[in-house]
Amino acid sequence: MSVGVPGVLTEIEEDPFDLIEEIEQLKRDKDVSILAHYYVDGEIQDVADFVGDSLKLARDATTVTTSTILFSGVHFMAETAKMLNREKRVLLPDMLAGCSLAESCQPEALRKFQDELRAEGRDFETVAYINTSAAVKSLCDWIVTSGNAREIVERVPAGKEILFAPDQHLGRYLSEVTGRDMILWPGSCMVHEVFSIQDLLTAKRKNEGCTVLAHPECPQNILEISDFIGGTEAMRKHVMAQAEPQVFLIATEANMIHPLEKSAPQHKYIPVPGIMTSTGETCACNRCPHMARNTLQAVRNCLRDESPEIEWQPFFEDAREVVAKSLLN
Numbered sequence: 001m002s003v004g005v006p007g008v009l010t011e012i013e014e015d016p017f018d019l020i021e022e023i024e025q026l027k028r029d030k031d032v033s034i035l036a037h038y039y040v041d042g043e044i045q046d047v048a049d050f051v052g053d054s055l056k057l058a059r060d061a062t063t064v065t066t067s068t069i070l071f072s073g074v075h076f077m078a079e080t081a082k083m084l085n086r087e088k089r090v091l092l093p094d095m096l097a098g099c100s101l102a103e104s105c106q107p108e109a110l111r112k113f114q115d116e117l118r119a120e121g122r123d124f125e126t127v128a129y130i131n132t133s134a135a136v137k138s139l140c141d142w143i144v145t146s147g148n149a150r151e152i153v154e155r156v157p158a159g160k161e162i163l164f165a166p167d168q169h170l171g172r173y174l175s176e177v178t179g180r181d182m183i184l185w186p187g188s189c190m191v192h193e194v195f196s197i198q199d200l201l202t203a204k205r206k207n208e209g210c211t212v213l214a215h216p217e218c219p220q221n222i223l224e225i226s227d228f229i230g231g232t233e234a235m236r237k238h239v240m241a242q243a244e245p246q247v248f249l250i251a252t253e254a255n256m257i258h259p260l261e262k263s264a265p266q267h268k269y270i271p272v273p274g275i276m277t278s279t280g281e282t283c284a285c286n287r288c289p290h291m292a293r294n295t296l297q298a299v300r301n302c303l304r305d306e307s308p309e310i311e312w313q314p315f316f317e318d319a320r321e322v323v324a325k326s327l328l329n
């Protein structure tokens with residue numbers, strides 16, 4: 001809401017408690033389930049019906065019984081929910097909530113590269129991270145998340161090469177753990193790319209005996225000094241399995257600390273600092289600007305207006321087949 005002060009437009013924050021109440025009421029009135037990713041604000045995770053990583057949420061989307069899904073996350077996630085639920089309405093609070101990884105791999109560029117490889121006589125299958133548009137998914141053989149990537153890569157026939165897109169860091173890590181050579185697309189996540197190795201080493205020294213948990217989207221130099229590498233759901237299970245209180249340094253989006261604290265409150269969690277590319281200074285947390293478009297206000301507005309909505313596209317059909325065989329079977 002804004003008020004008219006002469007010459008100045010001032011944003012007035014709405015009371016979060018009022019917004020939460022309004023969201024709960026709108027969900028009931030409009031028959032909506034909210035799916036929220038671990039990287040959105042904790043208060044949105046708390047009003048959601050399903051919370052999780054990309055793999056869990058894709059699976060949860062197929063169990064929703066309401067007529068509408070509101071996906072609090074980014075565009076490719078809402079697209080995935082729609083392709084798996086053609087008959088349901090799928091809403092996304094802000095259509096500008098994109099993803100630097102998905103942006104780095106455009107369908108025309110991928111198709112051209114695949115054609116070039118085929119022209120060279122290369123026999124390959126294309127494995128794409130779920131952080132891709134539906135148009136890109138429709139060009140692939142397999143879709144992986146950080147939660148099931150290893151298992152899917154092992155399903156690619158041994159005689160085939162693997163073209164892995166778009167995350168070069170996850171691809172390199174998978175190549176190491178599976179022993180499969182991969183042709184890597186040169187994409188990366190803007191959030192995981194900026195972790196500061198110097199500050200991580202300093203934080204390790206300051207917190208003697210701590211454990212570093214890193215997402216496989218992090219660059220190799222971060223993974224090399226981490227104690228545990230895994231996607232967000234694997235991180236959550238790992239801390240839950242440790243009964244004794246510990247200090248964990250977390251190298252992923254800073255909102256991940258919210259579900260970790262809820263699942264295993266006995267531990268202390270410290271976000272690994274990142275470097276702000278604009279100034280070169282380090283900052284205390286790593287936030288995804290796309291996920292940050294999911295504010296309580298944006299969620300309320302989306303429920304109230306029943307918009308914006310993900311519209312069905314013709315290529316969703318092919319993308320759905322790849323996603324279903326990779327993530328649901």
Ligand code: SF4
Pocket residue numbers: 039074098099100101102131189190191192253288289290291
């Ligand atoms: S954290 Fe990175 S990979 Fe995840 S949505 Fe944001 S930009 Fe994309």
